[in-house]
Amino acid sequence: METIQEVQEEIVEEFSMFEDWMQRYEYMIELGKSLPLIDAQYKTDDYIIKGCQSKVWVHADLEDDKLIFTADSDAIITKGIIAILIRAFSHQHPDAILEAGTEFIDKIGLKEHLSPTRANGLVSMIKQLKMYAIAFKTQLN
Amino acid sequence: MDVQKIRKDFPILAREVNGKPLVYFDNAATSQTPVQVIDTIVDYYKNYNANIHRGVHSLSQEATDAYEAARKKIQKHFNAAQLHEIIFTSGTTHSINVVSNGYAQLLKQGDELIVSALEHHSNIVPWQMLCEKTGAKLKVIPMNQEGVLLMDEYEKLLSDKTRLVFVDHVSNALGTVNPIETIIDKAHAVGAEVLIDGAQASPHIQADVQALDVDYYVTSAHKLCGPTGIGMLYGKESALNRLPPYQGGGEMIAEVTFEKTTYADLPHKFEAGTPNIAGGIAFGAALDYINNIGMDQIAAYEAELLNYATKALQKIPHLKVYGTAPQKTAVISFNVEGIHPYDIGSILDKLGIAVRTGHHCAQPIMDYYQIPGTVRASFSFYNTFEEIDSMVEALKKAIQMLQ
Numbered sequence: 392m393e394t395i396q397e398v399q400e401e402i403v404e405e406f407s408m409f410e411d412w413m414q415r416y417e418y419m420i421e422l423g424k425s426l427p428l429i430d431a432q433y434k435t436d437d438y439i440i441k442g443c444q445s446k447v448w449v450h451a452d453l454e455d456d457k458l459i460f461t462a463d464s465d466a467i468i469t470k471g472i473i474a475i476l477i478r479a480f481s482h483q484h485p486d487a488i489l490e491a492g493t494e495f496i497d498k499i500g501l502k503e504h505l506s507p508t509r510a511n512g513l514v515s516m517i518k519q520l521k522m523y524a525i526a527f528k529t530q531l532n
Numbered sequence: 533m534d535v536q537k538i539r540k541d542f543p544i545l546a547r548e549v550n551g552k553p554l555v556y557f558d559n560a561a562t563s564q565t566p567v568q569v570i571d572t573i574v575d576y577y578k579n580y581n582a583n584i585h586r587g588v589h590s591l592s593q594e595a596t597d598a599y600e601a602a603r604k605k606i607q608k609h610f611n612a613a614q615l616h617e618i619i620f621t622s623g624t625t626h627s628i629n630v631v632s633n634g635y636a637q638l639l640k641q642g643d644e645l646i647v648s649a650l651e652h653h654s655n656i657v658p659w660q661m662l663c664e665k666t667g668a669k670l671k672v673i674p675m676n677q678e679g680v681l682l683m684d685e686y687e688k689l690l691s692d693k694t695r696l697v698f699v700d701h702v703s704n705a706l707g708t709v710n711p712i713e714t715i716i717d718k719a720h721a722v723g724a725e726v727l728i729d730g731a732q733a734s735p736h737i738q739a740d741v742q743a744l745d746v747d748y749y750v751t752s753a754h755k756l757c758g759p760t761g762i763g764m765l766y767g768k769e770s771a772l773n774r775l776p777p778y779q780g781g782g783e784m785i786a787e788v789t790f791e792k793t794t795y796a797d798l799p800h801k802f803e804a805g806t807p808n809i810a811g812g813i814a815f816g817a818a819l820d821y822i823n824n825i826g827m828d829q830i831a832a833y834e835a836e837l838l839n840y841a842t843k844a845l846q847k848i849p850h851l852k853v854y855g856t857a858p859q860k861t862a863v864i865s866f867n868v869e870g871i872h873p874y875d876i877g878s879i880l881d882k883l884g885i886a887v888r889t890g891h892h893c894a895q896p897i898m899d900y901y902q903i904p905g906t907v908r909a910s911f912s913f914y915n916t917f918e919e920i921d922s923m924v925e926a927l928k929k930a931i932q933m934l935q
Contacts, residue, residue: 411551412550412882413879413882413883416878416879416882416933417933420933420934445872445874445904446904465872465904466872466874466875467871467872467875467934468874468875468878469872469874469875505878509874509878
């Protein structure tokens with residue numbers, strides 16, 4: 392299993408291959424389509440991430456000692472963003488998720504190419520994934 | 533009207549965004565600023581920056597004269613009967629709050645207020661707060677699918693309990709021009725006052741407050757080529773005299789002892805503290821600029837832009853326009869089936885096109901249509917038909933990517 396660090400480096404490398412932001416958006420839209428979708432029963436207000444302008448739902452399950460994230464959104468670019476985050480943080484131990492940095496977001500230039508409302512949403516998404524890690528960490532101990 | 537010549541007055545229109553020429557279609561959020569207005573602000577700070585109404589020195593006198601000259605321009609533009617009926621505020625939201633806060637002391641349990649279903653949040657929230665405070669009731673004029681207010685329903689809401697009706701002249705989300713003349717007349721017939729939010733109308737329609745016989749009319753300078761942070765509260769002299777002051781502070785007092793303070797005369801009663809002096813003067817310059825072009829010319833040209841854009845957009849498959857009132861300003865709110873408005877807005881931005889996406893601070897309207905929001909393109913007299921072509925091309929590209 393790859394570490395979060397390794398996955399993040401992979402993502403940074405992939406994004407560096409594109410010449411302009413239209414291509415990166417196209418790639419994000421592709422990623423959005425491959426997002427591990429949340430089970431319909433969790434697509435409720437309880438699982439909505441606050442602070443996003445489009446709706447985003449995230450759910451986490453524990454498999455052995457690893458967290459598996461699933462999500463969905465009503466906007467496709469937002470789905471792409473959450474797909475990138477899930478790829479970086481899913482199938483990892485809660486401790487690893489909590490320790491992981493988010494510099495890769497800056498490296499791929501995601502934040503400055505998002506509108507201010509979307510950039511806020513991105514911060515809320517990361518916070519939510521880490522909140523899940525905290526919650527499950529207590530469960531593991 | 534020479535659009536190419538006008539565009540040269542707006543330095544920002546020459547810039548690029550994401551490597552593409554800027555196409556600015558978010559005019560309903562804020563308009564761009566011509567160099568004549570920018571120069572007015574620079575001139576003030578370079579040459580006669582001083583506090584007003586208080587100083588004995590020359591700079592203060594010059595600043596006071598310029599600020600009061602701007603008030604005079606605003607009075608003339610909106611055809612107010614008296615100069616002191618024009619109150620400077622920080623903008624539309626502030627103006628509304630001045631009235632709603634004053635009303636907090638005038639209302640009693642059982643009184644009723646009427647608002648329209650087309651309102652911006654800034655015209656809903658202050659009144660909800662007011663109703664919570666006073667026990668007054670808030671009633672809503674419903675709208676139909678076209679985004680037109682149902683006047684029959686409005687008449688049913690009116691009664692001798694109605695104290696105040698507040699409606700926007702033009703809806704920010706849909707561009708509907710509301711029949712405010714009728715709304716005002718009917719409200720007056722039951723003895724209620726009327727507050728009209730002119731923020732979206734001011735750049736397109738010249739309101740004559742005396743002809744309208746409106747009690748309060750409010751707007752922001754930044755919607756009509758002026759700077760942000762300055763706006764207007766027009767109130768009939770009799771209405772403003774009845775309304776208790778909003779903030780305490782310097783300038784709004786006539787006499788202060790520890791026992792009692794006597795309020796200053798209008799307009800100073802509502803202008804506590806040092807105002808946005810440069811902003812006020814620039815507000816006047818913005819009106820000069822617009823009147824120089826001519827409100828009629830502006831309205832006619834914008835109607836052509838709206839017509840052209842509506843036709844072009846309606847050719848795009850699965851595109852739905854929200855707000856199809858017969859009377860509209862140059863605003864088009866739309867969605868493309870199966871695509872979130874944010875996604876369209878993001879791609880358009882990458883192609884240099886600035887539109888607004890979201891609920892436009894008018895969630896009740898979005899709830900009515902059961903949509904999360906719309907893409908809103910709003911045009912101004914400095915926009916061109918070629919820019920609309922660029923938007924349509926960019927939109928087609930976005931749809932192709934997002935479907």
